[in-house]
Amino acid sequence: MTIALDAPRIVRTQPILQATGVSKSYGPVQALSDVSAEVYPGEVLGIVGESGSGKSTFLRCLNLEETPDRGAYTLDLPDVQGNLFELDRYARRMLCATRIGIVYQNPHQGLLMKHSSSGNVAERLLVAGERRFAVLREKAREALDASEFPLDRMDAPPVELSGGMQQRVQLAKAIALEPALLLLDEPTTGLDVSVQALVLDTLKRLQQERRITMIIVSHDLGVIRTLSDRVMVMRQGRVVEQGLADQIFQDPQHAYTQQLVHAKL
Amino acid sequence: MSLATLTRAWEPMSYGFLDGSAKREVRRKMLKAVAVPGCQMPYASREVPMARGWGTGGLQVSCTLLNPKMRVKVIDQGADDSVNAASIRKFLARVSGAPTTTDTLEADLIQSRHRIPEEILREDQVLVLQVPNPEPLRPVQPNMSIARQMHADADYGRMWLQLYEQIVRAGRVMQGASYPSLVNGRFIMTPSPIPRWDVPKLHMAKHLTILSAGREKRLYVVPPYTRVEPLVFDDVPYRVEEHGGLTCTRSGATGFFMNEIPQDDGSSAYEISDSDFGVKSIRKREGEEVAFGATWYTGGEMEGQGR
Numbered sequence: 001m002t003i004a005l006d007a008p009r010i011v012r013t014q015p016i017l018q019a020t021g022v023s024k025s026y027g028p029v030q031a032l033s034d035v036s037a038e039v040y041p042g043e044v045l046g047i048v049g050e051s052g053s054g055k056s057t058f059l060r061c062l063n064l065e066e067t068p069d070r071g072a073y074t075l076d077l078p079d080v081q082g083n084l085f086e087l088d089r090y091a092r093r094m095l096c097a098t099r100i101g102i103v104y105q106n107p108h109q110g111l112l113m114k115h116s117s118s119g120n121v122a123e124r125l126l127v128a129g130e131r132r133f134a135v136l137r138e139k140a141r142e143a144l145d146a147s148e149f150p151l152d153r154m155d156a157p158p159v160e161l162s163g164g165m166q167q168r169v170q171l172a173k174a175i176a177l178e179p180a181l182l183l184l185d186e187p188t189t190g191l192d193v194s195v196q197a198l199v200l201d202t203l204k205r206l207q208q209e210r211r212i213t214m215i216i217v218s219h220d221l222g223v224i225r226t227l228s229d230r231v232m233v234m235r236q237g238r239v240v241e242q243g244l245a246d247q248i249f250q251d252p253q254h255a256y257t258q259q260l261v262h263a264k265l
Numbered sequence: 266m267s268l269a270t271l272t273r274a275w276e277p278m279s280y281g282f283l284d285g286s287a288k289r290e291v292r293r294k295m296l297k298a299v300a301v302p303g304c305q306m307p308y309a310s311r312e313v314p315m316a317r318g319w320g321t322g323g324l325q326v327s328c329t330l331l332n333p334k335m336r337v338k339v340i341d342q343g344a345d346d347s348v349n350a351a352s353i354r355k356f357l358a359r360v361s362g363a364p365t366t367t368d369t370l371e372a373d374l375i376q377s378r379h380r381i382p383e384e385i386l387r388e389d390q391v392l393v394l395q396v397p398n399p400e401p402l403r404p405v406q407p408n409m410s411i412a413r414q415m416h417a418d419a420d421y422g423r424m425w426l427q428l429y430e431q432i433v434r435a436g437r438v439m440q441g442a443s444y445p446s447l448v449n450g451r452f453i454m455t456p457s458p459i460p461r462w463d464v465p466k467l468h469m470a471k472h473l474t475i476l477s478a479g480r481e482k483r484l485y486v487v488p489p490y491t492r493v494e495p496l497v498f499d500d501v502p503y504r505v506e507e508h509g510g511l512t513c514t515r516s517g518a519t520g521f522f523m524n525e526i527p528q529d530d531g532s533s534a535y536e537i538s539d540s541d542f543g544v545k546s547i548r549k550r551e552g553e554e555v556a557f558g559a560t561w562y563t564g565g566e567m568e569g570q571g572r
Binding site: 089090093112115116118119122123126127128129131132133134136137155 | 405
């Protein structure tokens, strides 16, 4: 009997993503204070925390949708230099479109609900400059197939699809251009447990096949445990604890993390 | 110094209906629009004695450009004799004393709704098109503030999404009118609801085209000799309506844009959409001496366009 093992990962000393001292406040509310994170290539970082802990804000900052008050953000990619928070609107949009994929909790945020599903995936490629219809069609089909979307429905608009399928369209859109970084904002929240398991399976398989660097945000420890290599626990805009996933779940050090792990079990 | 010395004496009506400051503003905006081809310029659209949506934008531009020596032609869907066209022509003549015509060759100023005449326009002619919706991005970006940013960034990827959807749904591009086009390689404009047949006429045209939307308060311009390229996929060529083989039942002319007239037996008859061109064709067939200008399409094909 042979046991399929994960191929050993290449450990590089240089992180692909480096965010340091990110702070953001909305009026009197301090959403993020001095949050730092590093992600290495091919790694999955899970961010857990209760609602309002700033985890989604942090992810939005990493997707360059929001500019924090302070902080630096670098991606170690060829032709990407400097603090990405200082990029202008145009450069930011091109970087987001070609290098970063995102899946939102609410599909309305990430999808054009009345356009076809394949069109939603094709939009990514169009923004990146692809102008051949046959290529668009083929790439959209490939991406939808990779996210295990039923291809006979690829031209149905997302409004007509179930929640799980909408998430798969979002995922296909996010991976269509083979991004260097995939951000997942509560990707399975709101789905029922069986569909949630299927979507998680897809994510896990994609991660193993393509070695995509991912950051997954969730309040659900089960989701984080299934996917992530490393975990960051956030509370009230601060990182309270971080470490390897097993370490955090088996031996939580901070009182809040202990509470969180016990609440789950 | 009193106020009376600074202002003009009261008149019951100013020349060309609009008051001086209104015309000056439209003129300045037109100059700006000529300088940035295809870019929408906001202007203070005035009240004219016509309801919004009936060509108030075109009318303001025409009123501004008119002088007593300019010959005016007004067409509506190609016809000189529709109520809307006739009323606007009469109005323009009345407020400016300008002579009117229906002949494309004689006209200096042509105000049009939804068509470009079949005869090639010259350098000294101005075409004014009435535009209901000047924003080509509206179908893909309902938020106009973001649409304006997209224009500024030339972020037009989503326009192709529209075409993609049409090809997926129907097997071909279904956009019949207002076909989005790239002007001078920079701005995407909607060329007002002219048919696909008319869009190539704007490409490197000799005449000046001014497109004006009165309700939306925007005007934009295609200056002479400017590139106007309809948006296409690299592997799906642009196609005009298949009217090249149709024959006009009234004039016998072939190879121009036609109006379809349903018949009692379920079939269709066709007549030339450009009514003045049709009338000239009939007069010629009846043996009259008629001057025809060169046409954009010959034998249903446009030169230099392999379609």
